[in-house]
Amino acid sequence: MTDTSNSGPVLAADGRPLKASLNRALRRQKLRAMLLIAPLLIFIMITFVVPIGQMLFRSVENQIVSDVLPRTTQMLVEWDASSGDAPDNTVFAALTKDLMVAVEKKQHTRLGSRLNYETTGVSSLFRKSGRKVDDMGEGYTDQFVALDPTWADPVFWADLMEAPSAADALPQTTDAYNAFASTIISEDEKDPRAEQPWHTVYLSLHQDLTADPAADVSGLPAEVAAAQAVAGGFASEDLAASYIKIDKDWGTVETWQTIQTYSPKFTNGYFLNAVDMQKSPDGAEWRPEDQQIYLTLFVRTMIMSMTITISCILLGYPVAWLLANLPMRQANLLMILVLLPFWTSLLVRTSAWKVLLQQQGVINDIVVWLGLVADDNRLALINNATGTIIAMTHILLPFMILPLYSVMKTIPPAYLRAAKSLGATNWTAFWRVYFPQSVPGIGAGSILVFILSIGYYITPEIVGGTKGVFISNRIAYHISSSLNWGLAAALGAILLAVVLLLYWAYDRIVGIDNVKLGG
Amino acid sequence: MKLTTTLMASTAMVMAGTSAFADAHMASEMTIVSWGGAYSASQKAAYHDPYSEANGVTIVNDESSAEAVAKLRAMSEAGNVTWDVVDVVAADAIRLCDEGLALEIDFDTQLANGDDGSTASEDFGDLLVSDCFIPQIVYSTTAGYRTDLVGDTPPTSICAMFDLEAYPGMRSLEKRPINNMEWALLCDGVAKADVYDVLETEAGQSQAFAKLDTIKDNVVWWSAGADTPQLLADGEVIMGTTYNGRLFALIEEQNQPVGMLWDAQVFDLDGWIIPTGLSPEREARALDYVKFATDTQRLADQAMYISYGPARASSAPLVGQHATLGIDMAQHMPTDPENAKNTFLYNYEWWADYRDDLDAKFQAWLSQ
Known part of the structure; x- marks a missing residue:
């Protein structure tokens, strides 16, 4: 009874308040747990998060212009493009000083390539001018x-x-x-x-x-x-005229406007490009219609990836059901057949589809032989969206079957029998009892297949023709061919954002707790 | 005690052994990057093997030329360039040189003189399209056709590609604007000399796309050099473009019923660059290698294994017979006068400017 009258905090054995003591113990426990996962956390940070972050950072990075042309970009701040005239000789003098250093450091051609992404012709403009700048x-x-x-x-x-x-x-x-x-x-x-x-x-x-x-x-x-x-009496040199003699583009407003627009250290230009827009003096505007492609590709990538995911569900569900319900021996054999494509090179599988699907290929030969289609009207199964969907469904099928299988394996067959013994038809038993329990497997499989398929580019490149290629093909092109890494990073960032958005939507609609890879 | 002495002696011997072969100022191992397949094999036989035999250098082959530009840039940014000599096409070499990723070469002092006494820059002549690029072969992108599928009058002009009435059927073209735009204009009545001037204008670009539109539904677009040979062999297309060496292999080695259409072949160059940022030893080794590999005799040797023309003028008379087929190679070279009656020279400078813009338009046109 005396304890209750004591209004002070409950004390632990060492005389500290119990609450603080408990917190301390908990903190220590958490710290210990943190230390245990620290190696993995650091590993993931260094090998995964940091590189991706760096790559994404390129989508806004634009230091090269002001680094290579520090004096010129500063002078250009005051130049007004709407005057319709190229800048005067003081800007050309600043340009000469910048170029002189840049040529020695071999940076001017890099800058030329960078600005050529925005305005055609700047690449050779800088290359040509670099050769003559030491006479200026x-x-x-x-x-x-x-x-x-x-x-x-x-x-x-x-x-x-x-x-x-x-x-x-x-x-x-x-x-x-x-x-x-x-x-x-x-x-x-x-x-x-x-x-x-x-x-x-x-x-x-x-x-x-x-x-x-x-x-x-x-x-x-x-x-x-x-x-x-x-x-004051020296003959002055007309630098502007000398530059325009090297290339008439130096006399156009457009060239200077490009340099001025891309002077800041950071730019949203790549992101605008990635959604078929461009920077202009009056803010962002749509690109000319004959250059718009990225939005089409984003939409196509999403629609085709969903189609592939749905075909994987339709084809994979029965196979997974068989796997889970056949006797061990047959199930094992079937499992090997499912896994076999996993052990074959992606390129081999894709090339095999080419042999099967092309107009003079096996499938067309068979349907012509059966008389289903005329010889001069063979089916176009490859080099279009159909080809991509067929080949990618095949390649990604195991990623659907395996999670489905491991979830179905845990559904006791007694449930179905119980449903039937209580009077359910086969269909009702399946639809009301079995199917809801396999949904977590469908969820896991769909997420795997969908996310893998939006990143595929080798298969679409080989079998996709022109209508079956994905946004990832353009990303690959900009990384390896055009070297426009900024645009590639912007496209990648948008793709990542879209995936995260879909993941969030999935979580809201289905619930991410409802995804199981097994057990 | 004895063991130590033996060890030391053997170490000394090993060191003496290596230095007898390799100059102490040069690396004893090098990585050479190329395209793989028959092409790498021809380089191995003509350059790598004789060089490593003479100098005791280990040569590691890497088959990454297709991604060379991107990989070199990534390596350079990471500060760890692992390649010593890289085989690239001229357009890529220009890009690498622009990016400061390739070493500038002083052709006359760093390369061998021609066998006929000419300096390297005279011997290579116009083919020196970049300060960093040492040309090795001249290849061409040209068309081949199925002799059994084109009717009684085999095509003699590139414009057969655009003539669906005389030659109905599918054709294959490369999935990029380069070459296709030029051919479209040539076959739409533009004079050869004016092609690039016309292509510079919006109207000219629309004209080229309009011409390509007429065959768009009948084209399979390829992105790998092996595609057209496969499509021709399977009868998927009746004609298509690819590199002349691929067609040579298809016709002469695989005996397929395919004919060469040399008309309006587009000459292009392939050659070596040396990355910047190598250690002095590795750079010296790389320079020593390219000097050896691009001399008159070596370039002529490569033509024994593959039907690409040597880039030196002085090598042309030395081109002999194919190493295994035993046929005269000279008549299969894109540069042979009989084949080169009507040729088109890829304009590197022009495409370096217009590639980004036209590629965007071309891809948009394709997806329409």
């Missing part, structure tokens, strides 16, 4: 050197750029010189003190000296002041 700005170099040969001296340049006030008085020159120096050190392992700077450095010097003819250059060698006095 030569006029300025000649004029400075003609003024005073000291300007050609690498040591003079290195000393000039090391002067404390150089960065303030000649900001663009310092930037261009640093780019020159660091690039030749890292790419060619040359000493900047032994190499005459690129023309872009002279070009920048001219820009600096003419931008503010009264700038304070007193802290710098006398040559700078001398050049400052006459730089």
Whole structure:
């Protein structure tokens, strides 16, 4: 009785409150359990989650443009595409400086390939310009050197750029010189003190000296002041004209608009592409109809995968029932027949279907021989959606039969007998008693077959012709052929999202607890 | 004590043994990537075996050329390039070079001079389409037809492909715009010189698709080089395009009733690239190998095993007989004057620009 009057917390043996003590013990238990699964968890994280995450990240990643063209993209912020004119010479000067570095680092052609996904022709535009960029700005170099040969001296340049006030008085020159120096050190392992700077450095010097003819250059060698006095009178070089001479595309708004649109470090461009849209100055818009393909393919992939799943259920259910109900000996034999395709190479099976299904193939020969169809009107069973459905149903059938079998095996035959003895017809006994108990097997099999089939691409490629290919075929193409990994990642991300959505829907409608792989 | 001495002595001998063969500055093992099948076999006989015999190098063959571009990019991103020399088609080589994944080659200093005294760049001539690409063979994509299924007048022009009245039946074409668009325009009355100019315009592209539309229902589209030979052999199609070497094998080795239609064959190149990012030893070994494998005699040797033309001009006179069939190979080369009466040269630069765009349109057209 005295205990109840004590209003304090219940204490454990060591004097701590019982609640805290219990929590502690539970925490320790959880920790121990965590440590036990830690190896697997870390393994899955490293080999599965991280790579997939990295791949998906590519669908928005777009650093390459601003990394390769840092000065140009900055200058382009202020350029207005709706003016209808290509940017002026200052942007071309920035482009020259960026390209000069990019060519040395061999990045310009990569950027060209990247932007060519958006605008046709950019690939060769960058390749061609890269070959000629080292002549750009030569006029300025000649004029400075003609003024005073000291300007050609690498040591003079290195000393000039090391002067404390150089960065303030000649900001663009310092930037261009640093780019020159660091690039030749890292790419060619040359000493900047032994190499005459690129023309872009002279070009920048001219820009600096003419931008503010009264700038304070007193802290710098006398040559700078001398050049400052006459730089305004130098013949200026029309860089824009030189670039347009290399390729007229440099003069079009479209080229520059592409660079401007894809300047940000991250882009939704790949995702728009993946749903048949594109970026435009007025936001997202549909692609021209003759380029729309991905939505069709997504829908087709879903519809055909469902068809394949349903055909697997229809064909697999009776087989699984036989497996579960035949005597051991026959059941084992049947089981081997079900598993046999598992042990045959996917390519062999798919090629075998080709031999069977083609117009001069076994099946057509038989139906013609039987007189069911005319010889000149043979059935088109392959190189279309029918071919894909037939071949993939066959390939994925074991994934339906095995879960169904393991669930049916656990349904006691006595239930059916009991139902019948209580007056049920065969059909009622099956439909009301047996079938509901096998539903978890159908659920597990369907999920397996459906998810496997939306990812298939080898079989559709071989037997699918043009109407039987899946979205995964385009993903494979972009990964291995066009190297447009960003678009491939975006397509993959959408596919993943759709699957998760369907999984969620399945959980809501059927319930994921209601899925069994056995027992 | 004695054991140690013996061990040390044998180690020394092993080391002396290897260095007698392999230069200490070069790797003693290399992985060469190619296409597999008869093609890899011809390379093994003509290049790999003589080279490893002369230099004591172990050569590992990898058959991944079809995915070479993607795999090289992945390897390079992972910082672990395991291939030393890779066989790719010219278009892929250009892509790899653009991506900075292939080493730039100085043809005149890093390759052997021709047997006739010409420098490498003179000997290969126009076939040097990229700074990173060492051409090896000239192959062509051309058409073959079933001699027993095309009636009394066998086709003599590529336009038979588009002529359903004279040659009813199925045909097989590659599942990509390249070549098909050009042939469609040629057969729609566009002059050969103007094909790419026309194809650059929207109207020209529509014209090509319209021409392809006329046979669309009668085409089986292939994506593997082995498809057309199989389709021809089974009588699934009456004519179809594939690589000339595949048709040679079908006609001469398998004796199928198939004829070659060399008209408007499209020349393409296959050759070597060396990946960037190799260690100095492996790079030196790879360069040494390609110098050996692309000299005049070696290129001519490969033609003994497969009907692809050597890329060096100086190799052409050395082409002999097939190693097992004993037939003269010169007349089966795509470059033979008799076969090359009307040829079409794949425009690499143009397709590098238009491939992405036209491929999207082509795939959309296919799925309509």
